[in-house]
Amino acid sequence: MSQGDLRAGPFTHEKSSIARTMSLVMLALLPATAFGLYQFGWPALFLWLATIGAAVATEAACLRIAGKPVRPFVLDGSALLTAWLLAMTLPPWAPWWIGAVGGVVAILIGKQVFGGLGQNLFNPAMVARVVLLISFPLEMTTWVSPKPLFSAEAPDFLSALAITFGGGFNIDSMSSASILGHVKTELGRSVDLAGALAGSYDPMGLLVGTVPGSMGETSALLLLCGGLFLLAMRIISWHIPLAMLGSLALCASVFNLIDPAHYPNALYHVLSGGALLGAFFIATDPVTSPVTVRGQLLFGALLGLLVYVIRTWAAFPEGVAFAVMLANGLTPLIDHYLRPRIYGRTRKGQPISYAETQEGGNG
Amino acid sequence: MRASALKLFRIRGGVHPEGRKQDTCDQPIRELPLPPLLRIPLQQHIGAPAQPEVRRGDHVLKGQLLATSQGLISAPVHAPTSGVIKSIGKFPAPHASGLPIRTITLEPDGEDRWIDLDPQATPLYLEPDDIAKRVAAAGIVGMGGATFPSAVKLGLRERFALHTLVINAAECEPYLTCDDRLMRERAHEIIDGIRITLHGLQVNKALVAIENNKPEAIAAMAEAAHAFDEISIVAVPVRYPMGSEKHLVQTLTGKETPARALTADIGIVVHNVATVRAIGEAVRFGRPLISRVVTVGGGAVREPGNLLVPIGTPVEVLIEACGGLCEEPAKLLSGGPMMGQPLPEQRVPIVKGTSGILALTTAEVASKPTMPCIRCASCVDVCPCGLLPLEMANRARNADLQGAADFGLMDCVSCGSCSYVCPAHIPLVQYFNYAKGALMEQQRAKHKQEETKRLAAARAERMERIAAAKREAMAKRKAEMAAKKAREAEAAQAAEADDAAAEPTDAPNSKLAEPQVGT
């Protein structure tokens, strides 16, 4: 038996694997995605396919260039999942090249240049979204209200092809603002909150998914179901989602109590925008989040705070992408300082001592 | 007595591998017929190898001393049956490396004749020190797999204030059922051993911890311990690694063993259930440790079961006794699948610490190609020692051994929970074992370097001294030579003067008034 192929135990394993993890996350995203595709029709489907196609192709190309084995990495589903999440955050009727550029940027710059799977510092989907948002602000902030498939207003297959691959759609007649964008603009015009929300704020709609926005920003209910499924399957733990949503709700409630006329309440913040998608699917990305429980709670809390700050006082109506990237940057620091206590040692690393005479525990 | 009221504590992390004990847990212990040859390694324990006392060609009786223990941490080795010593030499060890180990080969003569034993009818009236001596002479070591000499553990009472004896009957590894069957079939012997051990430790409380997936064993032990108030049978939750002594003690008492210390530091001594039965047998009947129960299991074995095996029996004999292999195993292991050692071949022998022989199929091993770490932190969640396995493995992979040690590598018990759950199938425990070994090697190299310096410096100094002494001697000789030369010169001059004085000279300026007498 040569030393080279000597393998140590354990010689048994639970059913987990990276492909299984990625598949389960995609399964959890399926209901919200399917509903979103239904709500926004064929253009959304084409955009989704374009994003995924570009990402997977980029992954294969990068692996080939790097001389790494292509098949196992492409088949593990990580590039697909990244692109899927990115597509969920894009305006559903954006032109195909937004999705394609986003997919390439996410995989090439967000993941492969760092060294591939497990090496990136920032969430690749968020890297791509931020790059797109800053580079193509018009396309990235043009939303439409839902035009369900097979309904009268929905574009048919050929018109959809024209929308995604052709010259785009009639912006003036079809676009609508997402609730976050609308409220921010109105508050900026010194209309108070009641006025801003009137007629456009529909919590039920946000919950079910009948409001304008990206596919991932609409059906809160389906996203919540997906998140709970992931929790049940032990793919993610509850610490980051709870800390993030809790922190966001807390900040919103505090400011809402202080000045209800200018600061929306917790429900508004939690249901609108990418808060739920971010909490369950984006912030919980294992590569870019802390590894310990305390670290994850801190990370989530920080995220919630950042999302609130950016939404309320910064120039952008939606803050999840920026907040996630900022928090990702802090992850190594959090991991360095917040470590678990080792068995038999104090928090400081010294062996524990039972200085007092022993009560003998159970006897 | 059955202690159902004992408050138990949670251990951190841990995993729940499938038990897979159903194939063997109901198989009664079968005695194995004597094999044609026994290979008895001289080191089946932690510590120094034993030194042979017999020679090739000697005829020995069952239970006769074959090799004596060397030093404080060591154990003797005895003949598992009567027969002839065929050879004392190198044979492959039942170890993953396949390296040879000094082994006595014994050919049984079939008579299985015992040597004269020294039984004790009333072991509880012995001095505690005598109990320790008998245990040492019987070669008893930890039979749960750690193989630490048990007599040394009994001696801990002199250095530590002990109050509880914990009997480790958790048997948390999948497939293994040897302790389970032992408890079901030999409960009274075990209780006897516990009472003797309590006396040897001078402690009056024993907790027998059995995982609650063994209800029959719990019942059998509770019934046997019925009359003894000092022995409590405790059902502990099923969780790997419940059998790790530090974590078992934590479950029972809530106290953590301080880092780099023993459980004795918190007043507790832990013994495996089979070990304590062997202690009873050694003290009461004078029989040394020469056989043990081994579970033979795994999907590749035709008829898995539990065998009572003489120490030194080759693994192939056990497998034959269980119907042979029904397929080529993916792995042949000594011990359980979590912490067991892969065996290099089937000729290697059973030793005192072998609790199971497993022939696992590819499906049971369930290994997949290794992928990069995605920092999912599953390993952090399950580590019972509160470590960060992903960080330690990362550093070990990049040759930053000190970095790995800083993350707590030396506190790792190598239980394998982290590798069990890793979705990327990274061989985490192998990284840790490699790093620990490499660090030890570095320490040895450093030690060698320091010693080399010391030796070289000592030699240089010695050479200096020799050279200095030489120089001194030379200088002395030179001085003597010079003095001698000076005397000779004077003598020569004196002789000349004499000659000059003997002849008439008209040297008007002759200053010599009188002849000088040479010295």
Added chain:
Amino acid sequence: MLAAVASLSVLGITLGTVLGYAARYLKVEGNPLEAEIEEMLPGSQCGQCGYPGCSPAATALVAGEAPVTLCPPGGQPLALELADKLGVTADLSTLEEKRPMIAYVREDLCIGCTRCFKRCPTDAIIGSSKQIHAVIGDACTGCEKCVDACPTECVEMRPIPQTLQHWYWPKPAIAA
């Protein structure tokens, strides 16, 4: 623009002056690095590196004239340590994949001439005139001085045997 030129010039001159003073008045005499490097070398003065002793070898290392792989008894661990200390990358390809060796005296050929033990820098050979010599393995550094000295060529170098006590798991092969 004038202001920019002026301010940068002033900055440059000031900082340059400070550095100049520091170079002159805060200079470190000698090079303590040499002593530290010498500490790290085995110290047996075996000469296999080509320098007459560990001290000149240390000087050469600090001056950058000798590669960090110069010391065969130190092997790979020493090369890596030296590389770390000197801040250079170790070109380990030049190190032969030689297992550490120790000397062994073939007793049937030994004539007891005492030449080998007189040359051993760590006194690892025991024996006396007209008596068979033997090598104490633990003290041998593998410098091979004794091999050259023996008139009957009875000293040979053997790899240190791998024992069960010192074996450890190899690093897992990186699959992906």
